[in-house]
Amino acid sequence: MAIPPVSPEENNRITALESYYILDSLPEEDYEDITQLASDICETPIALISLVDKDRQWFKSHHGLDLQETSLEHSFCVHNLVSPQKPLVVEDARLDVRFANNAFVTGFPNIVFYAGSPLVDPNGYVLGSLCVIDHQPKQLTEKQLSALKILAKQVIKLLELRKQNQALKESEERYRLENIALITNRKRFETVLKHAPIGLGLLRGDEHVFELVNDRIADMAGRRAEDIQGKSLLEALPELSRQGLKEIFDSVRNTGQRFVAPDIPLQIQRNNQLETAHFYASFEPVQEPDGTVSIVDFSMEITEQLKAQRDLQESESRFRAIFEQAPMAMGQLKGRDLVIELGNPQLFEVWGKDPSIRGMRLIDALPEMQGQPFINILEGVFDSGEPFYGNGVLAQLFRNGRLEDLYFDFSYTPLRSADGEVTGIMIMAVEVTEQVLSRQKLEKSEARFRGLIKEAPFAIGVYETNDLIISIANDAMLQFWGRTPEVIGQKLAEALPELEGQPFIPLLHEILRTGQTYRATEEHADLLTNGRLQRYWFNYVYQPIFDSEGKVFAILNSAVNVTDKYLARQELQQSEQRYRDLAAELDQHVQERTQELLQTNQELQRSNENLQQFAYVASHDLQEPLRKIQTFSTLLSKRFAGQLDEQAYNLLERINTAGYRMSSLVSDLLTYSRFATRQQSFDEVSLEAVLAGVLDALSLTIRERKARIQTNALASVKGDAVQLHQLFQNLISNAIKFTPPEKQPEIQIQYELIRRNELPPESKLTGPVFHRISVSDQGVGFDEQYLDRIFMVFQRLHNKNEFPGTGIGLSICQQVVENHGGWITAKSQPDEGTTFLVYLPA
Structure with missing residues (x-):
């Protein structure tokens, strides 16, 4: 069965239905009487009070049918929602296309006749229907239909009465609870009044008599509560007579308008002297039953708070001046989400952003931080509560429209609340890009210099100060000295004691004094090698190194061991004559070998000529007889055709074939020979x-x-x-x-x-x-x-x-x-x- 479309007012209709608190309630006699009466008047076996819910129809009363509820797809009453102005009458559901296939028509309870009068609430919403059902076709008289409508209205009146009774019960319960609360609140008010941390007082009449006073307001006045209770304002506190407080009370009482002052300075007689105190005050007008206005005084002394606030403001002002003018980047992040709370101009300049990013998460404001270590470090500081310090750390930031490599010294310091909980992080940073790049360049230069020294093909050493401390010595120099790297850092004279008596130490001191470079060629030095003193020859240079003030602070020594070259030259000079004699013998041998090569070359030329002659002979002298053999054998075969027996023909054919093969062989040999030479x-x-x-x-x-x-x-x-x-x-x-x-x-x-x-x-x-x-x-x-x-x-x-x-x-x-x-x-x-x-x- 098709369900009628849902009205746009369906939600309001359901709300109206739920307001009666009727759904799923227990059976009630009044509703049972109505369905009994409807069944009797319409002469039907079944009568129902059906309420249409969101996804079901529920029966408040079900006379003649043992069902509590059904789904909407089986419901006839749901069609009353479409036309609430008149009853829905179906004389024979089996013939009605809307209901012919309904399971309640084709099966139990075998509905044939249906008449339902809509249940319409005072606001016009259809809550359901009062319906009668029969198992055979039927028609109702006008009186029966009219009675059905009247009974439907009675159902609505019962529902309205139910709602009113429910409202009355709720009202009575609220009154009972409010009365209990009033008594409780009165007791609580008296307790609060007495122990409240702020001053509370009730002043009545033209003279503003203190009807109620708590201890706190008495303490602020420098009196006891019993000294103020029942006295007028100026009688209890005469020092206030010319400070305008009574005039303020008069205004509140006459106008009925509250008066609130965040700071009222008053001179109060306390501790036997007149003191200036500051108060936060709120004077609230209260309408009495006799029509007069009393005043409730809510007061709190803020003298110390104001002093602390002024001190704090001065401190904050100094801090903000330092913060804004600090030469380093400073900022504050809030919460574990690292929300940018504060930042000085230097910080925004470092980030390449403007102050509009305040209030944003750091990762959102600087998305280039993704994949860099800083977010993880900040979260670690927040979680652990331990500060973090970084020196010369690389950061990639968008500045000037491109991603730049920058270096920073920075600190991340956790900020804590009064109970010690970490609430944020203070960041401080100084850009040290130029210093880091300079240091890296210097380190690279120094590494390159040391690498060049280490890999240099000649010996290099550096001696510093007047003590000639060995600061650098590459492997080649250590090898010359016959020493290990442990000598670096020692005095040259102590590392190489065998230099005593040789000219090198005095010469180095002279260079330290004069700043003049010294060069030597093939100068000998006696060095301790493998436990014995040996003589070596060197080409070396002593080059002074100057500081920024032009003073010599070190000497660069570069040396090349030319011992082998020196000794070889000595040996060469001694054997020059022998080499000259050998050269003469070699010249004679070369002349003889040259003659042999000339003779061999002539023989090779003759061999090539012979080979060429063979090619010519093979080409002409050998090919010519072969061609004649082939020609004559062919002529014999033709001339004596028919006269020769088969054996003779075979012999001639074999001669011809052999000649052809011989000719091909000679031709191929000629080709092979020609290509080979x-x-x-x-x-x-x-x-x-x-x-x-x-x-x-x-x-x-x-x-x-x-x-x-x-x-x-x-x-x-x-x-x-x-x-x-x-x-x-x-x-x-x-x-x-x-x-x-x-x-x-x-x-x-x-x-x-x-x-x-x-x-x-x-x-x-x-x-x-x-x-x-x-x-x-x-x-x-x-x-x-x-x-x-x-x-x-x-x-x-x-x-x-x-x-x-x-x-x-x-x-x-x-x-x-x-x-x-x-x-x-x-x-x-x-x-x-x-x-x-x-x-x-x-």
């Missing part, structure tokens, strides 16, 4: 052009074998075009030749530029970058254990009848690659093809 003169060669020439030269073979050759873009290299042509031709010819006749040759030529770390481990090449050219086929392949043999002259891995050739082609390839400073290798497996890899320096 050719002088290197390289130019920029396009591999694309070289490959095009090779493919053109092999075009007939490629067409006959229907070979497919694929390649990517090739680069240009430094090399010899003829040799590179031979390299590609031999590799491509091999790839075609070693592909079985029944297969179509497929050849892949790939180029890429690689770095040294991409070379195979077995390569011995040097250099940073290389061209890599690979030629791959799908031929018969070979076992890689024979890799070294395939590049040897006349070495073959296959039968020459199966794959013809001279066995020189790959040797030529290796020679060409090595001529270009490169390396060639191969990868292969039997019946899985071969890839030749050529590496040339780029």
Whole structure:
């Protein structure tokens, strides 16, 4: 069943319902009588007083139905909230789309007929309904509906009466409690009046007679309470007659307006003398039952407080002057949240902020503090109550629009309340960036100086004051002296007693006196080394060091041990003649060796000429007879065709084949020889052009074998075009030749530029970058254990009848690659093809 939409006044309606305190109350006879009467008048078995709550309907009275409450989704009465002006009548709920699917219609209690009159409170809010229910269709007469409305109004009257009774009970209870409180308050007032820490008095009538006086006000007046009680103001305190106090009381009594004064100075007769005292006073008018006005005097002497306050103000004024004018940054943080409470101009200048950040948390005002140690340190000071001091600490702060590295000496001091609890932190800081940077620079300079001295290739020492105290001595100097670093800090004469009688100590004193630099070359010194006195020769300098007043305070001693050089020169001078004699002998030997080299060079030239002559003879004298053998055998085969038997034909064919093989062998040998002896003169060669020439030269073979050759873009290299042509031709010819006749040759030529770390481990090449050219086929392949043999002259891995050739082609390839400073290798497996890899320096 659909629930009607909630009205915007629903919250007010629920509040009105709750104001009757009726929900979940016990059954009451008056309400039971109404439902009984409604059931009788309307002739229905069921009558209910239903109150619609936020999420339920609750039955104050349920005649004929044993239910205390239901959910709103089962409620008919909830529809009365929509139209409170007239009753809701449903003659047959089974035929009403609003209720046909309601569980109370389709099941227990099988509601068919429903009539409900809204329960409307005096403010117009519908609290629920008085309803009647039947299990069969029904119609009510006008009189029955009118009676139902009257009974609904009676329910509202009962609810209103209930509310009024409840209010009356609450009022009576309040009166009872207030009466008890009044008696208690009166007793409490009398106690407070007597023991109050401030003066309290009640003055009545025109003469302001003290009707009530506590001990405190009597003490302030320098009297006893019984001496003042019942007397008028001026009778009890005549010294006040001309100080205007009575006139103030008269004004309060006549106008009925209170009078409050934070400081009233009065002269009071106390301790047998007239004293000036200061009071805080509040004179409150009180209306008496007879219409007259009395005055309650609340007074407290503040003489000492004013004096302390003036002292405090003077102290604060002095502190604030110091705080504001202090040359250091000062501030105060409040609470563990570190809220900025105070700060002098110097602090805000250090932070690069203005005073508007007061009241902000430190981390919010200075977000750059995140990740720096200061927030943690401040929280630690607050938690532990122990101060923290920092010297030359680095802080990164935003100033002038950028993050700057700054250094500070600072202190964080906890501030405590009167009970000793930490309430905040006082911060004081002095920027020492220039001093720290100067010190760091000085330390770096000193460290660099000491490092230079320590690592210097010559000996360095520094002697200070007239006692020549050793303040610096590097390892080289200690080694010269044959001493350990323990001598640093000792007098030179005590650290090296063997210097007594030698000129060095007097010379150093003379330099201290005159300030003149002294230099010596190859001057000897006797030093105690390994337990015995030995003589050394030195080049050294004594350089005076001056203070700011121009006085010599130290001497820098730099020395180089030239003993070996000195002794070597002495030895050299002694053996010059021997060296001259050896030089003459060497000159004779050089002349003889030169003659031998000239003779060897001539023999080498003759050998090269012979090799060139052999190439010429092989080119002409050997090739010519081979061509004639091939020509004559061919002519014989043609002329005597049909006259020769099969054996004769086979012999001629074998002669022709042998001649062809011999010609190829000689040609390959010539090529190999020419490449082996050719002088290197390289130019920029396009591999694309070289490959095009090779493919053109092999075009007939490629067409006959229907070979497919694929390649990517090739680069240009430094090399010899003829040799590179031979390299590609031999590799491509091999790839075609070693592909079985029944297969179509497929050849892949790939180029890429690689770095040294991409070379195979077995390569011995040097250099940073290389061209890599690979030629791959799908031929018969070979076992890689024979890799070294395939590049040897006349070495073959296959039968020459199966794959013809001279066995020189790959040797030529290796020679060409090595001529270009490169390396060639191969990868292969039997019946899985071969890839030749050529590496040339780029």
